[in-house]
Amino acid sequence: MKHRLCLALLASTVIAGAASAEDVTLTIESWRNDDLSIWQDTIIPAFEAANPGIRINFAPTAPAEYNAVLNSKLDAGSAGDLITCRPFDASLELYNKGQLADLTDLAAMANFSDVAKSAWQTDDGSATFCVPMASVxxxxxxxxxxxxxxxxxxxxxxxxxxxxxxxxxxxxxxxxxxxxxxxxxxxxxxxxxxxxxxxxxxxxxxxxxxxxxxxxxxxxxxxxxxxxxxxxxxxxxxxxxxxxxxxxxxxxxxxxxxxxxxxxxxxxxxxxxxxxxxxxxxxxxxxxxxxxxxxxDHTDIAMGMNAKTAHPEEVRTFLDWVGSAEFATLYANALPGFFAMNSTPVEMENPVAQEFVSWRESCEPTIxxxxxxxxxxxxxxxxxxxxxxxxxxxxxxxxxxxxxxxxxxxxxxxxxxx
The missing domain is CATH 3.40.190.10 (Periplasmic binding protein-like II)
Structure with missing residues (x-):
């Protein structure tokens, strides 16, 4: 009886170990420290509910310190799996240094216009390295x-x-x-x-x-x-x-x-x-x-993949979700005035935000x-x-x-x- 109990305990330990081994935690680097509660209470739970086995840790840095801290972490190999991207040259430099992965073939990229992607592309437009999140x-x-x-x-x-x-x-x-x-x-x-x-x-x-x-x-x-x-x-x-x-x-x-x-x-x-x-x-x-x-309609914030992440497939799963209409709706309503760049129209609750975004239907966008x-x-x-x-x-x-x-x-x- 005692022998069978030991075997049972050993088996349960192995199963539990296998289950926890399958859980992957991805860390997001960001300068939007004022967004912490929105990510923890709204955005992350929505993703994790649909993607069991992938956990998300949102770990922001103060805005004024973000660029320097992120560069130091990337150089040291200690940066998170997901990198929140500033527009244009700061992120382009990270890509050129091989620190941001090429995401051109990510399925969700089809959900964004050339203007939306332009802030996170090489000068010739041949590579896109961050998924657009919001514009102002x-x-x-x-x-x-x-x-x-x-x-x-x-x-x-x-x-x-x-x-x-x-x-x-x-x-x-x-x-x-x-x-x-x-x-x-x-x-x-x-x-x-x-x-x-x-x-x-x-x-x-x-x-x-x-x-x-x-x-x-x-x-x-x-x-x-x-x-x-x-x-x-x-x-x-x-x-x-x-x-x-x-x-x-x-x-x-x-x-x-x-x-x-x-x-x-x-x-x-x-x-x-x-x-x-x-x-x-x-x-x-x-x-x-x-x-x-x-x-x-100025491109403001996006998200990319640390080229040295140990979990590239899980990161791509998350980034495909960031490029989805579901994420666009969550983000735009949690932060009125920061508009989704997704091609799918987003229903927003704030009337002034609705007014601003309605101009996209009749006006030509630029940055x-x-x-x-x-x-x-x-x-x-x-x-x-x-x-x-x-x-x-x-x-x-x-x-x-x-x-x-x-x-x-x-x-x-x-x-x-x-």
Missing amino acids: IHGFMYNKTAFEELGLEPPKTVDEFYAVLDKIKEDGSYIPMAMGTADQWEAATMGYQNIGPTYWKGEEGRKALIEGTQKLTDEGWVEPLRQLARWQEYLGDGFEAQTYPDSQNLFTLGRAAIYPTGSWEIGVFGPQIEGAFEMGAFPPPVAAEGDTCYIS RSTYQILSRGTPNLENETWNAGANVITGAETPEDAAARLQEGLASWYEPQQ
């Missing part, structure tokens, strides 16, 4: 309550845009538009990159700049700077000293009627303005009625013009555009002079522009 869309938020008080409708054309701003300014109850130039980047990110695609025609102009067939002194690139110069009279007193948090506060406190921005503010602003006023959004105005609408290839040299075109945008708004530089300076800087190191 540029546009204008507005105070619906203020618009109703003043009898205003969201503008569709540039002329209507300035007519609305003039009426708000004339009334005097609200600052027409909340934006400052103290931090500079807002002028470029929320100004130039917001309205610019309308004038350089989105991907057509962006790719032409990379190819060298258009220059920053061409009309399509100078006109957005001229538009920014016109914004000066609508930004309120002291905008030159106004920081990004100042602008956010002016809008959320109901003191400004319009806020040039992007969808990333939705989750932040929603709780702050709840009960105070209703928030709406409108896309960048077109130059004239009937013109094609363009939006900056920020400075992010791919054109900011690899010195002077850095992205950072120089911050300064140029702020300068034309304050009047420190004419749009034409700013464009000429940007072109000269780019041509000084980028061969196709020489």
